[in-house]
Amino acid sequence: MGRLSVSLCGVELDNPVIPASGTFGYGYEFAELYDINLLGTFSFKGTTRDPRFGNPTPRIADCTAGMLNSVGLQNPGVDRVVDTELPKLAKCFHKPVMANVSGFSVEDYAYTCAKLDREPQVGWLEVNISCPNVHGGGMSFGTDPSQAASVVRTVKAVTTKPVLIKLTPNVTDVVSVAKACEDAGADGISLINTLLGMRIDLKTRKPILANTMGGFSGPAVFPVALRMVYQTAHAVRIPVVGMGGVSCAEDVLEMLMAGATAVEVGAANLVDPWACKKIIEALPAVMDRYGIGSLSELRRNN
Amino acid sequence: MNDVAFKILSQRKLTQNVYELKLRGDCAAITRPGQFVNLRLDGLYLRRPISVCDLEGETLTLIYKRVGKGTAQLSDMQPGQTVPVLTGLGNGYDTARSGSHPLLIGGGVGVPPLYLLAKRLRAERKEVSVILGFNTASELFYEQQFRDLGCALRVTTVDGSYGVKGFVTDALPEDYTHVYTCGPEPMLRAVYRKIRTGGSFSFEKRMGCGFGACMGCSCKTITGYKRICKEGPVLQKEEILWED
Numbered sequence: 004m005g006r007l008s009v010s011l012c013g014v015e016l017d018n019p020v021i022p023a024s025g026t027f028g029y030g031y032e033f034a035e036l037y038d039i040n041l042l043g044t045f046s047f048k049g050t051t052r053d054p055r056f057g058n059p060t061p062r063i064a065d066c067t068a069g070m071l072n073s074v075g076l077q078n079p080g081v082d083r084v085v086d087t088e089l090p091k092l093a094k095c096f097h098k099p100v101m102a103n104v105s106g107f108s109v110e111d112y113a114y115t116c117a118k119l120d121r122e123p124q125v126g127w128l129e130v131n132i133s134c135p136n137v138h139g140g141g142m143s144f145g146t147d148p149s150q151a152a153s154v155v156r157t158v159k160a161v162t163t164k165p166v167l168i169k170l171t172p173n174v175t176d177v178v179s180v181a182k183a184c185e186d187a188g189a190d191g192i193s194l195i196n197t198l199l200g201m202r203i204d205l206k207t208r209k210p211i212l213a214n215t216m217g218g219f220s221g222p223a224v225f226p227v228a229l230r231m232v233y234q235t236a237h238a239v240r241i242p243v244v245g246m247g248g249v250s251c252a253e254d255v256l257e258m259l260m261a262g263a264t265a266v267e268v269g270a271a272n273l274v275d276p277w278a279c280k281k282i283i284e285a286l287p288a289v290m291d292r293y294g295i296g297s298l299s300e301l302r303r304n305n
Numbered sequence: 306m307n308d309v310a311f312k313i314l315s316q317r318k319l320t321q322n323v324y325e326l327k328l329r330g331d332c333a334a335i336t337r338p339g340q341f342v343n344l345r346l347d348g349l350y351l352r353r354p355i356s357v358c359d360l361e362g363e364t365l366t367l368i369y370k371r372v373g374k375g376t377a378q379l380s381d382m383q384p385g386q387t388v389p390v391l392t393g394l395g396n397g398y399d400t401a402r403s404g405s406h407p408l409l410i411g412g413g414v415g416v417p418p419l420y421l422l423a424k425r426l427r428a429e430r431k432e433v434s435v436i437l438g439f440n441t442a443s444e445l446f447y448e449q450q451f452r453d454l455g456c457a458l459r460v461t462t463v464d465g466s467y468g469v470k471g472f473v474t475d476a477l478p479e480d481y482t483h484v485y486t487c488g489p490e491p492m493l494r495a496v497y498r499k500i501r502t503g504g505s506f507s508f509e510k511r512m513g514c515g516f517g518a519c520m521g522c523s524c525k526t527i528t529g530y531k532r533i534c535k536e537g538p539v540l541q542k543e544e545i546l547w548e549d
Binding site: 036057060066067070072077211221222272273275277 | 511521
């Protein structure tokens with residue numbers, strides 16, 4: 004075990020830093036910028052059964068210390084991901100990848116997860132039941148403990164790979180949803196997805212986003228995310244992957260101290276494409292500053 | 306794509322709210338006219354994309370209109386200050402499509418990327434015609450710069466206060482081999498309807514990252530979904546699908 008290594012659902016990561024879904028494509032484009040094998044892993048673009056364009060544009064808005072997006076799960080569909088995107092990735096990434104999956108029905112989740120289960124490079128399934136930008140699907144599964152549990156049971160039945168459930172912060176009690184997922188057999192929890200937000204253009208007096216509302220992410224959400232990671236990690240026994248506004252090595256350590264096993268980095272990749280590389284490279288010196296010998300020391304004792 | 310700290314050499318007002326910014330830094334990643342750069346400004350989260358107007362060795366010229374918080378902040382920056390910039394973004398214009406006598410059509414702050422294009426086309430000894438459209442005479446900029454390149458230039462103003470009264474499409478010449486254009490979308494649509502040759506159209510959209518990661522600026526085309534920041538901003542006439 005290296006100084007930075009952590010274990011996520013039985014799979015060892017060289018470090019806990021994971022680019023979050025939707026900010027890293029299918030990886031190979033970032034491989035033109037740096038060797039992405041230095042990452043712990045990454046979570047690829049949210050993939051659905053059928054190809055999707057997503058929502059109308061504009062679907063991005065700048066905010067103080069963050070951004071809104073209402074992309075709405077644009078992706079080429081699972082068949083093309085398997086046939087085209089993953090073979091391209093395999094040429095430049097030699098570690099297990101986290102497959103992010105979204106759906107509009109329990110059957111959708113089962114179909115997409117079953118296809119990705121057959122891919123040898125997929126190390127984990129991260130099942131998104133929390134997209135704030137699509138109607139009917141996504142978030143509605145993540146806001147109701149019993150619906151969340153039904154997605155978990157369905158997905159677990161079609162895969163032998165570890166299943167992480169990605170949760171929304173747009174609920175009154177995230178812990179009850181996390182516990183329902185754990186009880187239904189989830190192998191891990193990742194949180195938080197984006198916070199539902201909006202901006203208005205003063206000149207037009209209308210919402211900036213064509214979809215009116217969108218998901219808020221970036222450094223501004225970090226304290227909210229950290230709180231929810233802390234609450235969840237102290238309430239479940241399965242590993243928790245923390246995310247939300249993580250922008251530097253210090254944020255990674257806070258997430259781990261709150262009880263996260265690994266950490267995803269999202270919006271930061273969009274303003275600095277080298278953000279994850281810089282965070283990983285900065286970790287040893289920041290750990291030295293706080294007297295942390297290895298990240299395994301920070302593993303929660305509950 | 307490179308991440309480069311540029312130093313501001315100069316900044317001047319071209320019109321009441323349009324600025325010309327000259328920066329010094331490594332421009333090696335900028336390979337074509339019509340590409341853009343993405344500026345990181347203190348205290349603002351997302352970068353601000355601005356098209357490349359001119360490039361000479363390590364000197365980069367950007368022209369932008371002060372419209373919001375980001376461009377207002379940029380307009381207050383002084384020579385000597387540094388700006389982190391992602392360079393070499395987008396596909397840019399392909400001069401190989403020009404034919405012997407291309408036509409360049411720019412509207413308002415869509416004019417700047419056509420300057421480097423005109424310069425490159427003139428270096429390739431092409432006969433370059435240019436139409437620059439503005440609302441009114443006081444908004445006009447870079448007329449002399451285009452003339453100095455040896456372009457045949459027509460200026461239009463909507464109110465007729467300078468040049469031809471009307472829109473850019475009221476000043477189309479008889480004969481041209483390809484059209485390169487950049488400007489507000491209504492102008493692009495009018496140009497699309499009126500021209501009789503192939504055309505390279507540069508589009509503007511709100512972007513997240515500017516380098517293809519977030520899918521924020523996607524659009525539908527005849528040849529599939531494209532990211533304006535990556536497979537664009539320049540689309541060919543044959544592939545454009547106008548929304549609504």
